[in-house]
Amino acid sequence: AQSVTQLGSHVSVSEGALVLLRCNYSSSVPPYLFWYVQYPNQGLQLLLKYTSAATLVKGINGFEAEFKKSETSFHLTKPSAHMSDAAEYFCAVSNSEVYVGTDRGSTLGRLYFGRGTQLTVWP
Amino acid sequence: SQTIHQWPATLVQPVGSPLSLECTVEGTSNPNLYWYRQAAGRGLQLLFYSVGIGQISSEVPQNLSASRPQDRQFILSSKKLLLSDSGFYLCAWTMGQYPSYNSPLHFGNGTRLTVT
Numbered sequence: 010a011q012s013v014t015q016l017g018s019h020v021s022v023s024e025g026a027l028v029l030l031r032c033n034y035s036s037s038v039p040p041y042l043f044w045y046v047q048y049p050n051q052g053l054q055l056l057l058k059y060t061s062a063a064t065l066v067k068g069i070n071g072f073e074a075e076f077k078k079s080e081t082s083f084h085l086t087k088p089s090a091h092m093s094d095a096a097e098y099f100c101a102v103s104n105s106e107v108y109v110g111t112d113r114g115s116t117l118g119r120l121y122f123g124r125g126t127q128l129t130v131w132p
Numbered sequence: 133s134q135t136i137h138q139w140p141a142t143l144v145q146p147v148g149s150p151l152s153l154e155c156t157v158e159g160t161s162n163p164n165l166y167w168y169r170q171a172a173g174r175g176l177q178l179l180f181y182s183v184g185i186g187q188i189s190s191e192v193p194q195n196l197s198a199s200r201p202q203d204r205q206f207i208l209s210s211k212k213l214l215l216s217d218s219g220f221y222l223c224a225w226t227m228g229q230y231p232s233y234n235s236p237l238h239f240g241n242g243t244r245l246t247v248t
Contacts, residue, residue, distance in 0.1 A: 041234040052138075052222055052239030053176075060234040099176065103234060117164055117183055118226045118235055124175035 011036045011102045015123035023131045028072075028087040030126045032100030035081065041103040042083045043120065044074055048096045056098075059083060070094065095130045099123055134159035138223050138240035145247055151196075151210040153243050155223030158204065162228040165206040166237065167198055170220040182206060183228060218247045 016031040034040055041060050045053040057068025064076040070093075074085045083100060101120040135158045145151060157163050167179040178191045180198035188198050195214050199207045206223060224237040 043236055045237075045239075050220075050242070050244065052224075052241045053237070054239070055236045058234070058236055101237075117181065118237075119178065119181065120237055122176040 011104050011121045013100050013102050013121055013123040015100050015126050017126055019127045021129040021131060022090045024092055025089050028090045030085040030098050032083045032123060033081050034083060034102045036102055042076065043101045044085050045099045045101065046096050053099060090130045092130050095128055097125045097127050099125045136223060136225055136238055136240045138243055140243060142244045145213050147215055147247055148212045151213050153208040153221055155206045155240055156204055157225050162203060163225040164228045165200065166224040167208050168222040168224060170222060213247045215247050218245055220244050
């Protein structure tokens with residue numbers, strides 16, 4: 010079974026400071042991991058994803074995340090916070106075990122989300 | 133390019149009234165479709181998913197139902213709304229047919245439902 014734990018429901022940083030949002034996963038298979046960002050009253054937007062290639066993944070808006078198998082972690086970082094980074098961030102792990110249909114290529118990607126971390130950026 | 137549309141953006145409904153939220157995807161065929169609900173402080177809860185027309189799977193028992201009458205149309209319904217149905221409802225899709233477990237979810241802008 011897959012699950013995600015996001016440590017800290019709220020994180021506050023000053024503009025220009027390092028952003029660190031923590032995510033630990035549990036997965037019985039090699040995981041596919043994602044970070045999403047949600048601005049108020051909007052849907053979720055993909056920041057970056059890890060799909061077993063490079064362990065350091067670069068995303069949009071200057072964010073990056075590092076996959077550490079030994080620590081079962083996929084923390085999100087940004088060297089310098091900007092006011093526009095204030096939003097809610099979700100870590101998610103994908104279930105790759107479900108086959109649907111008769112075509113073995115047909116697999117259903119079901120994402121399991123963490124509870125989210127609200128990032129506040131102070132001027 | 134692919135786009136996903138959800139409507140309405142906001143909705144206020146009395147308890148006991150019916151519900152119909154619609155989602156359509158453009159620019160792709162045979163997508164996997166999903167309905168999520170986001171309640172304050174509770175993250176995202178997967179409600180339904182569909183791998184094809186007429187194929188609906190429910191993740192949790194509830195007062196809601198889903199239908200997929202066309203390949204790129206996904207509808208969330210209720211016959212009688214409860215106060216607990218209030219929340220932010222999100223439709224999403226991933227690539228179908230090919231392995232989609234490493235394909236990201238693409239979300240609509242959501243519907244804010246308030247049941248009064």
